[in-house]
Amino acid sequence: MTAPIAVAAGAPFAKLLSVASFVPSRVVDNAEMCTWIDSSDEWIQQRTGIAERRWVGEGEDVETMALAAARTAIERSGVPAAEIGAVIVATVSYFHQTPSMAAKLAHQLGTNGAAYDISAACAGFCYGLAQAEALVRTGAARYALVIGVEELSRFTDIHDRGTAFLFADGAGAAVVGPSETNGIGPVVWGSDGGQAEAITQTSEWNEAVSTGERPYLTMDGRSVFKWASGFITEATKNVLDVAGLAPADLDVFIPHQANNRITDAMLRHLKLPEHVVVARTIKQFGNNSAASVPMAMDALLSSGEARSGQTALLIGFGAGLVYAGQVVTLP
Ligand SMILES: CC(C)(COP(=O)(O)OP(=O)(O)OC[C@H]1O[C@@H](n2cnc3c(N)ncnc32)[C@H](O)[C@@H]1OP(=O)(O)O)[C@@H](O)C(=O)NCCC(=O)NCCS
Known part of the structure; x- marks a missing residue:
């Protein structure tokens, strides 16, 4: 055997x-x-x-x-x-x-x-x-x-x-x-490599050796805006659904700090209750990509706008295009 x-x-x-x-x-x-x-x-x-x-x-x-x-x-x-x-x-x-x-x-x-x-x-x-x-x-x-x-x-x-x-x-x-109790809800994530060119780099790093030109980020701002305010808003609703929660159960919304107008567009469709605190750290920090969600979470907790034990929805999205989100209990 x-x-x-x-x-x-x-x-x-x-x-x-x-x-x-x-x-x-x-x-x-x-x-x-x-x-x-x-x-x-x-x-x-x-x-x-x-x-x-x-x-x-x-x-x-x-x-x-x-x-x-x-x-x-x-x-x-x-x-x-x-x-x-x-x-x-x-x-x-x-x-x-x-x-x-x-x-x-x-x-x-x-x-x-x-x-x-x-x-x-x-x-x-x-x-x-x-x-x-x-x-x-x-x-x-x-x-x-x-x-x-x-x-x-x-x-x-x-x-x-x-x-x-x-x-x-x-x-x-x-x-x-x-x-002993759940503090991180199921993830909703995915990718759309068909839109790989929406946010990409101008050249490959190895080309820099021969051309002397280093690569930089480049972006089709309009496509990204459309995808984020449409598709990502729907994905954000899914994050809440798979966690078995309603908008009223949320205390805090921490979207990737891509752009305040994207956050505004999301909020128009999500119809979150008035009491939900929304992260807006982009004003002072800019768009910090992979760092933006935890930086915003820490800033809200440090300022007292959010508290330990509250329920927060996180959603990140960007180059790939890729996205991921989950509901968490704030530490
Ligand atoms: C980047 C972004 C702000 C650009 O705004 P936009 O309205 O799409 O800009 P456009 O390129 O269509 O240009 C619109 C006008 O603004 C002008 N413009 C563009 N960039 C400008 C700038 N930096 N400063 C001033 N004017 C600018 C253009 O010349 C154009 O003027 P015109 O109407 O007289 O021709 C916008 O596309 C955006 O927010 N996209 C989402 C990007 C994002 O959040 N990415 C992060 C994802 S992780």
Whole structure:
């Protein structure tokens, strides 16, 4: 008889134990932005809601930001770093092909757990959270650390009128662990590679060697806007449905901080009750891609606009095109 293969013993449920962020020091306001592009503070604020954005300053980069957010998240969780069995880094702006940033960070943080990077652009944190939840429930890891980090200022052409004002830097991190009650709802996620060109890079990195021209992000703003305000709004309704909740059960809505007009369009269709707090951190932070959801979550909790134990809907969406969302209990 074939010997049965043992099954890992997982936790009944998983939840967020902590969240933290790192906001880089350099403030780039719209006046400074308009020294590089033909635009105005009024146009940028009206079209995106962005008044200023954060870029890395002296001594800050994608790795230092990730490490800082991760350290605070681990400290807040109370979990010894050595017990973190998986470190997942979501980013599109770590330009070192191999090894992964996650493996280096895991070592610096004091764990030898599984470590890997994922590329899911602005949906990256929600992708990572879905994986962390599954790892904890299946027993593949007792605790998992998810980091969303971007240094998009290095990946943005400051002279491109279509993108320069939008993208920014920052990091957010969260620790996921076992729970007796459910704190992370089923993920709704997917992709549409048919729209791969909607947000892409101008060339491949290896071409930079021969041309001397580095790649930058490029975007078909109108297509992205249409997809996000239409298809993603429907996906957001699904996130609530699969969690078995009604709009009235929500306390907080944390959409990816892509653009305030996209958030407005979503809200018009979602018809969330008045009491629901909506994240609008794009005003000060800009669009931080994979870092935007955890940065917004931490900002709302730190300011007291949201509280631990409240129910929040997260939705991330971006280049791929890809998206992912889930309902969570705030840590
Ligand atoms: C990027 C975005 C703000 C551009 O706005 P838009 O209205 O689509 O801009 P268009 O390119 O169609 O141009 C409309 C007008 O604004 C002008 N314009 C474009 N960029 C400008 C800028 N940076 N400053 C001032 N004017 C600008 C154009 O010249 C055009 O003027 P015209 O009507 O006189 O010809 C918008 O498409 C958008 O919000 N898209 C979603 C992008 C997003 O959120 N991406 C993140 C996903 S993760």
